[in-house]
Structures are given as C-alpha cells and as structure tokens.
Amino acid sequence: MLKESIQNALNDQIQAEFHSAYLYLSMAAWCEAKNFDGFGHWMRMQAQEEMFHAMKVYDYVHMTGGQVVLQAVQQPDVDWADSLALFKASFDHEQYMTGRINDLLSLAMEERDHATANMLQWFISEQVEEEATVDAIYGKLEMMGDNMHAIYMLDRELAARATPTPPAAE
Numbered sequence: 001m002l003k004e005s006i007q008n009a010l011n012d013q014i015q016a017e018f019h020s021a022y023l024y025l026s027m028a029a030w031c032e033a034k035n036f037d038g039f040g041h042w043m044r045m046q047a048q049e050e051m052f053h054a055m056k057v058y059d060y061v062h063m064t065g066g067q068v069v070l071q072a073v074q075q076p077d078v079d080w081a082d083s084l085a086l087f088k089a090s091f092d093h094e095q096y097m098t099g100r101i102n103d104l105l106s107l108a109m110e111e112r113d114h115a116t117a118n119m120l121q122w123f124i125s126e127q128v129e130e131e132a133t134v135d136a137i138y139g140k141l142e143m144m145g146d147n148m149h150a151i152y153m154l155d156r157e158l159a160a161r162a163t164p165t166p167p168a169a170e
C-alpha cells in the first residue's frame with residue numbers, strides 16, 4: 001500500500017510526464033510548420049515516449065493499491081527562435097525532469113519505500129539516456145551554426161527515429 005506522501009508525489013509525476021508529452025508535441029508542431037519534418041518526427045516519437053513514462057507511473061500507482069488522480073496539464077511553450085533554441089529547451093527540460101526523479105527517489109528512500117525506489121531506478125537510467133541523446137543533437141546543431149545544408153542532413157537523420165516501445169510494468 002502506498003503512503004499518501006508517495007502517492008501524491010507520483011500523481012504529480014504523472015502530470016509532469018504528460019506535460020512533457022504535450023511540450024514535445026508542441027515542439028513537433030513547431031518543426032512541422034517550419035518544414036523540419038525529420039525534427040518533427042523525432043519530437044513526435046519523444047512525445048510518445050513521455051506518454052509511456054506517464055503510464056508507467058500510472059500503472060505502478062494502481063498496482064500498489066493507490067489512487068491515480070489526474071491533474072490539469074498546463075499549456076506548453078509554442079515558439080522557439082530556431083532549431084538550436086528548440087533543442088536547448090528540450091535539454092533544459094530533461095535536466096528539470098532528472099531533478100524531479102532524483103527528488104522522488106530521495107522521498108521514497110526517506111519513507112523507506114523500497115518498492116517505489118526500485119521502480120524509480122528505471123527512470124534514473126532513462127533520464128541519463130534522454131539527457132545524453134538530446135545533448136548530442138544540441139551539440140551537433142551548435143557546431144553547424146547557420147550551415148543550412150548540414151541542418152537539412154541532420155533533419156533527415158532524425159527522421160529515422162524508430163517508434164518507441166512501452167517499458168515493462170514493474
């Protein structure tokens with residue numbers, strides 16, 4: 001049975017993950033409006049992955065006898081100066097999400113909730129991967145500067161991102 005403090009924090013995390021999905025979908029819409037179709041595809045796949053994150057926490061709350069209480073999802077940003085600013089915003093967002101996961105794990109450890117701490121380990125590894133992936137794209141864009149040919153090639157590369165598969169339930 002989940003302690004109320006953990007249940008509330010996990011419900012907040014479900015909201016944060018759905019907000020991430022909404023933010024990445026907003027980023028996809030920005031890319032598609034600017035004909036960066038590959039970047040847009042990458043952002044759509046990321047939005048899907050964030051929904052899987054939300055549902056992993058959702059399923060865990062139910063599996064442990066808790067109550068999921070969905071919260072309002074705030075409007076995401078809708079405009080960025082250019083593709084470099086877009087991926088910088090994505091990287092900043094992933095760092096913010098990593099901080100949230102770290103705080104959640106600290107809470108689970110304080111509450112001696114080992115099952116929740118164990119579930120959160122998956123997210124700890126996932127955030128390392130997410131930050132590294134976005135940082136690599138951001139780094140490439142920084143090197144490219146105003147070289148539109150190079151940016152076009154990167155756009156084509158990101159169009160190949162595979163559809164994510166849902167993570168296993170705990």
Ligand code: FEO
Nearest residue numbers: 020050053097130
């Ligand atoms: Fe679910 Fe990208 O954090």
